[in-house]
Amino acid sequence: MTVVDAHHHVWDLSVRDQDWITGPELAPLRRDFTMKDLEPGARAAGVDRTVLVQTITVPEETPEFLALAEEHDLIAGVVGWTDLTRPDVAEELARLRELPGGRHLKGIRHQIQGEPDPEWLLRPDVTRGLAAVADAGLVYDLVVLPHQLPACARAAADLPGLTFVLDHLGKPPVASGALEPWAAGLRALAALPNTVAKLSGLVTEADLASWTVEDLRPYADVALEAFGPDRLMYGSDWPVCTLAASYGDTLDLVRRLTPEHDHEQILATTAIRVYGL
Numbered sequence: 001m002t003v004v005d006a007h008h009h010v011w012d013l014s015v016r017d018q019d020w021i022t023g024p025e026l027a028p029l030r031r032d033f034t035m036k037d038l039e040p041g042a043r044a045a046g047v048d049r050t051v052l053v054q055t056i057t058v059p060e061e062t063p064e065f066l067a068l069a070e071e072h073d074l075i076a077g078v079v080g081w082t083d084l085t086r087p088d089v090a091e092e093l094a095r096l097r098e099l100p101g102g103r104h105l106k107g108i109r110h111q112i113q114g115e116p117d118p119e120w121l122l123r124p125d126v127t128r129g130l131a132a133v134a135d136a137g138l139v140y141d142l143v144v145l146p147h148q149l150p151a152c153a154r155a156a157a158d159l160p161g162l163t164f165v166l167d168h169l170g171k172p173p174v175a176s177g178a179l180e181p182w183a184a185g186l187r188a189l190a191a192l193p194n195t196v197a198k199l200s201g202l203v204t205e206a207d208l209a210s211w212t213v214e215d216l217r218p219y220a221d222v223a224l225e226a227f228g229p230d231r232l233m234y235g236s237d238w239p240v241c242t243l244a245a246s247y248g249d250t251l252d253l254v255r256r257l258t259p260e261h262d263h264e265q266i267l268a269t270t271a272i273r274v275y276g277l
Contacts (some may be wrong), residue, residue: 090135236250
């Protein structure tokens with residue numbers, strides 16, 4: 001069966017710092033992670049294609065990722081970054097598409113989780129940028145915290161022509177075991193037909209050293225009920241996942257959390273359709 005990893009990263013600290021990697025808990029990530037590091041684990045896990053996702057909000061990273069996708073047949077798509085508030089965002093998206101590897105550009109993402117305004121997505125200048133993303137035929141990845149989910153739902157309702165992809169299920173509070181208000185926010189977003197979610201990043205929302213499959217199951221169950229398998233996709237969140245699990249563990253986890261008859265959808269078909277791989 002084809003397997004698509006719809007969410008991973010790479011970085012080279014000699015090219016630029018990843019200023020979000022701070023504190024002792026993230027210290028193991030403070031080194032280079034390249035495609036040469038990723039490929040053996042991905043191939044061993046049976047992954048055929050991947051989506052490379054932006055890590056930092058600088059304009060130089062996306063062209064680098066597009067060029068990398070041109071060099072590595074494992075990378076089928078790139079979710080990049082551009083400033084949605086710039087007045088010429090449509091022209092910038094067109095420029096990115098003309099660069100080497102530009103055909104691999106499938107979506108745009110911004111670190112909304114770091115924005116102090118919980119309604120950042122609803123700002124007029126951001127909404128205008130999101131409309132340009134839709135006009136370009138791209139999708140928009142959402143990396144948000146639970147309290148930002150209501151704004152995501154409003155944005156998706158306001159822009160029915162844009163597909164919104166929720167990364168890491170909106171970072172549920174797995175370590176605490178709480179479901180609400182995260183579950184209500186997730187269900188409200190999933191009620192909109194132009195939304196999709198990734199079963200990714202859950203192990204690092206749990207206790208890094210002692211998580212179990214059963215710790216994560218309630219959150220996966222809510223997502224599966226809300227979105228259905230045709231709007232869920234697998235993502236490793238490598239190398240961030242290595243804080244708590246190996247590459248292979250992330251794939252095994254999704255297989256254990258979801259019914260076998262849904263695996264083809266969740267492990268391949270949804271990502272291929274949504275990102276146009």
